[in-house]
Amino acid sequence: MSSESTGDVPGPPPASQLLIGLARLGQAVRMEAWRNAGPHNLSPLQADIVSLLAGSRAPLRQGEIVEALASTAPTVSDAVKVLRRKELLDASRDPGDARALRVTLSESGRAEAGRLSVVSESLGGAVAALTPDDFAAMMRGTVTLMRELQERRAIPISRMCLTCRFFAPKAHPVKTGRAHHCNFVDAPFGDAELRVSCPDHEL
Ligand code: SF4
Structure with a gap:
């Protein structure tokens, strides 16, 4: 430890401190998503897709989901397949492109979106502070x-x-x-x- 004080508080500079703090918060939100897998055992990506579709007034193409979630086509395609197997999504042909599928929430998917929209006690309590x-x-x-x-x-x-x-x-x-x-x-x-x-x- 230096005996000479520079007047600066210790540790990385303020911009790094902010980014470290944001990373910790993101970690807490992601960990909560893993804990909140619910009755359909959703992965965080599957939960993100359900929440994204719940906030969209129209069915979405897989490409739009990839873009909105900054993911990759194969990862989203796998997650959509699993969600369809879990009967949380309905799929239909895109009227503008017969080869493309558009997906929307099924009735069970909407119920699951409702469950996901409830903020956990720990995150909600922290925000309420x-x-x-x-x-x-x-x-x-x-x-x-x-x-x-x-x-x-x-x-x-x-x-x-x-x-x-x-x-x-x-x-x-x-x-x-x-x-x-x-x-x-x-x-x-x-x-x-x-x-x-x-x-x-x-x-
Ligand atoms: S419609 Fe646009 S401006 Fe209005 S609340 Fe939504 S994002 Fe904001």
């Missing part, structure tokens, strides 16, 4: 980081407000606490209500 201001700041920081990574093509485009044609940022006075406007539902909303996954998103 944030003050409203901290929650809004985290949403703001999260969407900013996601947009930057999307622009650098490091992650796929999410169906989030910042990339949505209906999003009007800071359309209202900040002091109202609901500075943004969603032109899809024609309503104001604040940072805490920013969406990172919205079924009505349009680029």
Whole structure:
């Protein structure tokens, strides 16, 4: 240990500290997904596909699932086959391309999506510990980081407000606490209500 103080707190620099923290949080969410396999014994990828389809108003092609989840065609194809065997997905031919399949949730798939949408006690409790201001700041920081990574093509485009044609940022006075406007539902909303996954998103 150096006897000479530089005035800096120890450890990696702040940007690394933030990334280490985010990695820990991602780990916790992923571990929870493994623990929450449910009655159909879903892998995290299978659960992601069920949740993605639950948030989509139309059936999706496998290619769209690959893109949305930043996965690979063979991995998604295997997961879709398993989900069909588990009778959680219905498949139909794509009207625009007879060789392609589109998938959507079956009735059991919708029930499973409902189960998956319930946040676990540990994750929900941790989020509930944030003050409203901290929650809004985290949403703001999260969407900013996601947009930057999307622009650098490091992650796929999410169906989030910042990339949505209906999003009007800071359309209202900040002091109202609901500075943004969603032109899809024609309503104001604040940072805490920013969406990172919205079924009505349009680029
Ligand atoms: S439609 Fe959805 S993604 Fe688009 S601005 Fe409204 S809430 Fe955000």
